[in-house]
Amino acid sequence: MTLDGFCDHTAISADEELHQHYAELLDNAGVILYGRITYQLMKFWQTLINNPSGEKSIDNFAITIDKIPKIVFSTTLKNTEWGSAKLSNQNIEQEVLELKQQYDKDILVGSRSLIIQLMNLNLIDEYQICIHPVIEGKGLPLFDKIKDKTCFKLCKTKALNSGAIVLYYEPTQRKLKN
Amino acid sequence: MRKIISFMHISLDGFVAGPNGEMDWIKVDEEIFDYGHKRISEGDTALYGRVTYQMMESYWPTAADQPTATKHDIEHSKLYSKIHKVVLSKTMREAGLTNTKIISDNLSDRINEIKQQPGNEILLFGSPSATHSLIQLNLVDGFWLFVNPIVLGKGIPLFVNIKDKIKLKLLTTRQFTCGVTELNYTVDGQ
Numbered sequence: 001m002t003l004d005g006f007c008d009h010t011a012i013s014a015d016e017e018l019h020q021h022y023a024e025l026l027d028n029a030g031v032i033l034y035g036r037i038t039y040q041l042m043k044f045w046q047t048l049i050n051n052p053s054g055e056k057s058i059d060n061f062a063i064t065i066d067k068i069p070k071i072v073f074s075t076t077l078k079n080t081e082w083g084s085a086k087l088s089n090q091n092i093e094q095e096v097l098e099l100k101q102q103y104d105k106d107i108l109v110g111s112r113s114l115i116i117q118l119m120n121l122n123l124i125d126e127y128q129i130c131i132h133p134v135i136e137g138k139g140l141p142l143f144d145k146i147k148d149k150t151c152f153k154l155c156k157t158k159a160l161n162s163g164a165i166v167l168y169y170e171p172t173q174r175k176l177k178n
Numbered sequence: 179m180r181k182i183i184s185f186m187h188i189s190l191d192g193f194v195a196g197p198n199g200e201m202d203w204i205k206v207d208e209e210i211f212d213y214g215h216k217r218i219s220e221g222d223t224a225l226y227g228r229v230t231y232q233m234m235e236s237y238w239p240t241a242a243d244q245p246t247a248t249k250h251d252i253e254h255s256k257l258y259s260k261i262h263k264v265v266l267s268k269t270m271r272e273a274g275l276t277n278t279k280i281i282s283d284n285l286s287d288r289i290n291e292i293k294q295q296p297g298n299e300i301l302l303f304g305s306p307s308a309t310h311s312l313i314q315l316n317l318v319d320g321f322w323l324f325v326n327p328i329v330l331g332k333g334i335p336l337f338v339n340i341k342d343k344i345k346l347k348l349l350t351t352r353q354f355t356c357g358v359t360e361l362n363y364t365v366d367g368q
Contacts, residue, residue: 003321003346003363004337005192011343129190133348133363137340143191146331149203152190154327154357163348167190167359169327 002132006139007112009041012132017160019057023064025128030105033096036074038111039085046082071095073114096123112142120147126170127152133163181299181319181364182225182289184309185218186336188323193333194306203328205356210324211250213352213360217322219257223292223300227308228267234258234303264292264300266308286315293317306334314339320364321346327357 002011026032034042048062070085073092080087088095096118099107109115109124118124129142152169159165186194187204195201206214226234241247242255263278272280281288289312292300302309302318312318323336345366352360 003192003361004335004340131361133346133366135337135340135344135346137337137343141191143329143331146191146329149331150329152327152329152357154353154359157351157353157359159348159351163346163363165348165351165359165361167325169190 001129001142002134002136002139004135004137005141005143006136007142008136008139011134011136011139012162012164015162016055016057017162018130018164019061021158021160021166023057023061026064026068026108028106029068029108030103031069031071031099032108032110033099033114034070034072034085035111035113036072036077037113039070039072039074039077039080042070042110043082071099092117093121093123096121112140112144115142116144116146119150120145122171124171126155126168128166128168130164130166180223180293180295180297182293182312182317183299183301183320183322184313184318184336185301185303185322186306186309186324187304187326187358188336189326189328189330189333191329191331192335192337193330194304194336195334196330197332197334199334203326203330204324205326205358206324207354207356208250209354209356210358213354214324215250215253215257218254218301220298221261221301222297223262223264225264225300225302225305225308226266227305228265228270229307230303230305231263231265231267231270266305266311285311286317289315289317306336309336310338313337313344314341318365320349321361323361323363325359325361 001007042065045062045065048059049066052059066084068084071088072080072085073088077087092114109118151172153172155168155170157165157167188194238255238258241251264281265278266281268282270280272278302312346363347366348361348363350362
């Protein structure tokens with residue numbers, strides 16, 4: 001997100017280090033969850049599988065994102081048109097509870113809307129918030145429609161050369177009514 | 179030219195206070211105080227909005243004299259009386275105040291005059307409304323933020339009515355034991 005809290009992939013230009021960081025994260029995870037909007041955005045990477053860009057970090061990320069199983073939450077999509085992606089027709093709470101049983105590896109949540117829903121359902125075990133060094137002024141806020149004031153435990157931070165910094169948090173039990 | 183640096187405690191969702199000005203969620207312990215004090219004590223000028231200034235005035239001048247005064251109180255009280263204070267206010271008057279300048283109009287010109295005087299960086303302590311005005315006039319040159327491990331959900335945001343994207347450079351960052359992260363930025367291209 002931007003320093004002023006917005007999710008907007010056009011606000012930054014992702015460099016090699018950022019692609020590597022997220023490729024590593026995806027390589028070590030079991031599955032990634034998307035909402036329709038982010039999923040359709042991520043379909044961009046499919047084109048790079050057959051037509052590589054020639055830039056290693058970008059092409060590697062394409063291979064990684066192609067490989068990881070994807071679950072898409074949508075009521076309007078008829079099919080995913082991507083072999084490694086499937087649609088979920090369950091409600092998200094039920095699906096995530098089942099996935100937690102099914103996977104030993106991490107379940108990544110790749111969409112803003114899903115992060116908000118799962119945060120409100122108390123189903124997120126770790127937050128990795130990457131703050132980019134820019135104040136955008138407008139966009140979709142990450143922490144939108146949050147019901148309760150929520151305290152976290154800071155686990156670690158990772159600063160990238162671009163000036164982005166990833167903050168790793170775990171939720172605490174302390175939920176305070178707003 | 180001297181830089182104006184916005185010094186703020188913020189929540190992970192970008193608020194500097196709750197909807198009614200609540201600041202009880204802000205963590206400042208000895209580790210953060212000692213770390214912050216180093217930079218603060220290098221300054222010769224401090225900038226405030228009226229509300230923050232009045233809050234400071236009601237505490238710091240006498241903080242060192244209280245029987246319960248901590249090391250922190252005594253050190254900061256000394257610093258507070260010594261530092262040259264600049265307050266943005268349309269209603270306050272300068273008469274009777276020591277070591278304090280009031281800016282009530284021509285904000286841009288008056289601040290630029292101060293920026294052109296010799297001296298160290300100018301810290302803008304808290305003061306969300308004053309900070310909003312100064313950001314809109316492109317007068318803030320950096321952000322020294324202490325990100326608290328909390329999502330408030332609502333409150334007074336640090337960034338409002340930003341017309342043009344502001345690019346930053348991350349200079350330093352530090353992780354504190356209590357869960358706060360320091361993010362020290364300078365505005366890029368200035």
